[in-house]
Amino acid sequence: MTMLRNRFVFSSLRKRIMVFLTIGFAGCAILMASVSYNAIYTMQRDKIKTSMAFDLYQQTTKLNQMYNNLLQVTQQMTPEGTVGHLMESYVYAEDTYSQRLLSRDISYNIGLITFSNPSLQLVMYYNPANGQASYSNLPLRGDFKLQSLPNVASTGELKYQSPHKSLCRFSDDQVISVTREVQFSDGTQLVVYVEVKSDITTDMKSLTESLNMPYTLVLTDTEDSVAYSSNATAIKAGESLKLSEQSGMTSDYVWNRMRGDYGYGITLLLPVSYYNHELYTWKNHMYWILAIALLMMFMLTLLLRRLINRPFQLIEKEMRTFGKGYMGTRQYHTGIDEFDRIFDQFNIMKRQIQRLIIDVEQKEKRRHQLEIEKLAYQINPHFLMNTLNSVRWLAVMHKQEEIEKFVSSLIILLNYNLGKSEEKATFRSEIQVMRTYLELQQMRHDFEVKLNMEEGDYLDSPVARFILQPIVENAVCHGLDDNGKLEISVSPDEASQMVRITIRDDGKGLSQETLALLQRDTPDQQQTGWGIGLRYVRSMLESFYGHKARMGIESTPNQGTTVTLYLPYLQPRKERAS
Numbered sequence: 001m002t003m004l005r006n007r008f009v010f011s012s013l014r015k016r017i018m019v020f021l022t023i024g025f026a027g028c029a030i031l032m033a034s035v036s037y038n039a040i041y042t043m044q045r046d047k048i049k050t051s052m053a054f055d056l057y058q059q060t061t062k063l064n065q066m067y068n069n070l071l072q073v074t075q076q077m078t079p080e081g082t083v084g085h086l087m088e089s090y091v092y093a094e095d096t097y098s099q100r101l102l103s104r105d106i107s108y109n110i111g112l113i114t115f116s117n118p119s120l121q122l123v124m125y126y127n128p129a130n131g132q133a134s135y136s137n138l139p140l141r142g143d144f145k146l147q148s149l150p151n152v153a154s155t156g157e158l159k160y161q162s163p164h165k166s167l168c169r170f171s172d173d174q175v176i177s178v179t180r181e182v183q184f185s186d187g188t189q190l191v192v193y194v195e196v197k198s199d200i201t202t203d204m205k206s207l208t209e210s211l212n213m214p215y216t217l218v219l220t221d222t223e224d225s226v227a228y229s230s231n232a233t234a235i236k237a238g239e240s241l242k243l244s245e246q247s248g249m250t251s252d253y254v255w256n257r258m259r260g261d262y263g264y265g266i267t268l269l270l271p272v273s274y275y276n277h278e279l280y281t282w283k284n285h286m287y288w289i290l291a292i293a294l295l296m297m298f299m300l301t302l303l304l305r306r307l308i309n310r311p312f313q314l315i316e317k318e319m320r321t322f323g324k325g326y327m328g329t330r331q332y333h334t335g336i337d338e339f340d341r342i343f344d345q346f347n348i349m350k351r352q353i354q355r356l357i358i359d360v361e362q363k364e365k366r367r368h369q370l371e372i373e374k375l376a377y378q379i380n381p382h383f384l385m386n387t388l389n390s391v392r393w394l395a396v397m398h399k400q401e402e403i404e405k406f407v408s409s410l411i412i413l414l415n416y417n418l419g420k421s422e423e424k425a426t427f428r429s430e431i432q433v434m435r436t437y438l439e440l441q442q443m444r445h446d447f448e449v450k451l452n453m454e455e456g457d458y459l460d461s462p463v464a465r466f467i468l469q470p471i472v473e474n475a476v477c478h479g480l481d482d483n484g485k486l487e488i489s490v491s492p493d494e495a496s497q498m499v500r501i502t503i504r505d506d507g508k509g510l511s512q513e514t515l516a517l518l519q520r521d522t523p524d525q526q527q528t529g530w531g532i533g534l535r536y537v538r539s540m541l542e543s544f545y546g547h548k549a550r551m552g553i554e555s556t557p558n559q560g561t562t563v564t565l566y567l568p569y570l571q572p573r574k575e576r577a578s
Contacts, residue, residue: 021304025297032293036286048275049247052215052256055207056268059200059217063176064261066119067160070178070194073113073123074158077192078182083109087125091186103135110137119196121175122168126191133193139169146179146191150237152219152227153264157181160262162219162228163198174198204230213274216253220265227264234269241267249275311339318346406443409436425465427458427499427569431490434468438486441476452489458499461569464544470533471503471563479507479561492569501565510555518553541567 078084083106090102114120114137124136126146133140144167152162161177177195184190200217208214218235219228224242229235234253247256253269260266314332329347333340412433431453438449453459475486487504510518518534534553541549548568555561 022298022301025301026294028297030290030294036289048213048254048270049256051211052254052268052270053247055215056256056258056266059203059268060258060260060266063200063266066176066196066198067178067260067262069117069119070176070196071158073117073120073194074178074180074192076109076113077123077125077180077194079184083113084182084184087190088184091184091188106135107137110135117196120194121166121171121173121197122177122193122195124193126179126193128189128191134190138171141167141169146193149177149179150227152221153260153262155262160264162264163200164228166195166197167193174201200228201230213270216269218267218269220267222263222265224265234271241265243267307336311336311342315339315342318343322346322350406440409440412436425463426460427463427490427567428460430463430466430468431459433466434472434488437469438472438476445476445480446482447476447480447484447486450485450487452487452491454491456492458492458569461499463567463569464540464549467537467540467565468501468503470537471565474533475503475505475507475561475563479505479509481507497568497570499565499567499569501567502562503564504560504562506560509557509559509561510553511557515553515555541565 075081076083077087079088086102086106086109090099090106093099093102110123114123122136122138122140124133124140126133128146149159149161150164151159153160157180159179161179163174163176166173166175167177174197175195176198177193179194180192182190182192204215204217214231216229216231216234218226218230218241220241221227224240226235226237226239226241229237235241243255243257246258249255249272252272254272254275255267255269257265257267318330329350330343331347332343431451435451441447442449472486472488480486485506487502489502490499492499534551538551541551545568550566552564553561554564
């Protein structure tokens with residue numbers, strides 16, 4: 001019983017993976033095949049319908065364009081047109097000479113029309129009273145009758161004929177034509193006949209051969225009577241073809257229908273047998289694809305079983321040895337990158353655990369030493385401040401005012417720099433510390449300081465601590481000469497909520513190489529003097545403002561250096577009147 005339970009319950013992870021892979025692959029294969037079959041079935045069906053709709057649209061557009069061109073030619077033959085105007089003059093001409101000249105001009109203009117439209121074939125005036133044609137550009141058949149032409153649409157004096165044989169004696173081409181009744185001012189009534197070569201038969205043959213689908217194109221009049229059929233065995237001229245929708249399927253045909261611009265109907269028919277033939281072909285292909293996919297997935301499952309089984313056994317072995325305390329590393333090459341990375345990470349974990357054990361022992365030894373060093377770091381600044389205070393009081397007792405003032409200013413700077421002052425840094429406190437530093441330097445050096453500071457509430461806004469003193473220190477120590485001049489301006493811009501601080505000296509300036517070195521954000525061994533202070537200021541600005549603050553440096557050798565800071569500030573809220 002235990003053996004049967006272990007065999008069929010699948011308590012092993014490897015067995016479960018194999019079962020799940022098999023079920024998953026088989027399910028996915030069947031699902032993919034079903035979805036693919038439905039998708040391809042739908043796509044193929046829609047493809048045929050879309051192809052029919054597109055081909056029908058092309059034929060309709062082509063017919064509309066041909067009828068439109070014929071209509072424009074007939075307009076030229078009306079009394080308002082070029083040829084019709086000459087005809088109007090001809091019927092009023094009294095002498096034979098004028099009639100000959102006008103007759104020649106009429107024939108010439110008809111020739112121009114046919115020359116500019118190469119697809120035009122026969123153009124003429126027809127007199128229904130005597131059954132005679134005049135001004136025809138080509139010779140006519142002896143048995144032609146305009147009344148027998150298959151009209152597919154008509155609007156007033158215009159009639160549109162479906163494809164028929166040309167009325168030209170020497171042409172067997174298939175053409176479409178338009179007839180137009182015109183009346184001249186003397187009461188003469190004529191019919192304008194214009195025909196153009198039609199390629200419907202050729203187009204249908206080409207579509208049938210390229211797609212292997214026997215299309216039938218049918219033109220119907222406004223009464224749904226067939227005026228033309230490209231395949232007389234499918235449907236004949238004169239039969240009724242009533243279709244209520246734009247597309248559909250009957251027991252014999254799949255059809256798609258459109259209306260032309262002049263009221264005629266144009267329908268494309270496809271036998272149902274050919275329509276289903278394409279779908280049945282795709283269906284058989286899908287069955288074969290499904291069978292091959294299932295076979296491939298079965299073989300893939302067997303391959304995965306072999307690939308996964310051995311690495312899992314190795315992992316299990318490594319876990320057991322690690323659990324017994326063995327920290328040695330072994331290199332495995334299973335041929336599978338993922339498992340090889342797992343073994344590599346396992347070895348890395350072993351080495352890290354060994355290092356952690358060693359680090360814990362070393363850190364325990366250093367803990368007491370770090371406690372002593374921490375006490376020393378706390379005592380040293382306190383001792384220094386107490387010593388400076390003692391020196392300050394000695395100077396007071398001995399009435400050394402300069403020394404007392406110097407030491408007091410130095411104490412203020414150290415308190416501010418070491419963060420001993422409890423107040424937050426503001427623009428006002430930063431400027432005050434900068435002033436204190438400059439007063440200390442002016443006790444040693446002879447240089448002029450000009451400070452232009454615009455008063456305002458912005459001075460009480462918070463600012464990054466100790467950012468102005470390093471800049472003026474660089475200017476004093478590395479830029480200014482004796483009797484130099486340092487100009488400092490501070491002004492707010494309420495529109496952008498920014499404070500502009502400019503520190504300009506007229507010292508020796510910086511070279512282009514030094515200036516490029518100062519623009520670097522990363523530390524550099526050559527960045528001494530200017531570089532250290534500016535790097536500190538950049539770090540403070542980025543820490544306090546992020547990317548909202550900007551600092552720019554401009555310098556020219558022997559002309560001085562200008563450092564410009566753009567710092568955002570918050571407008572203090574005004575208290576409401578109670």
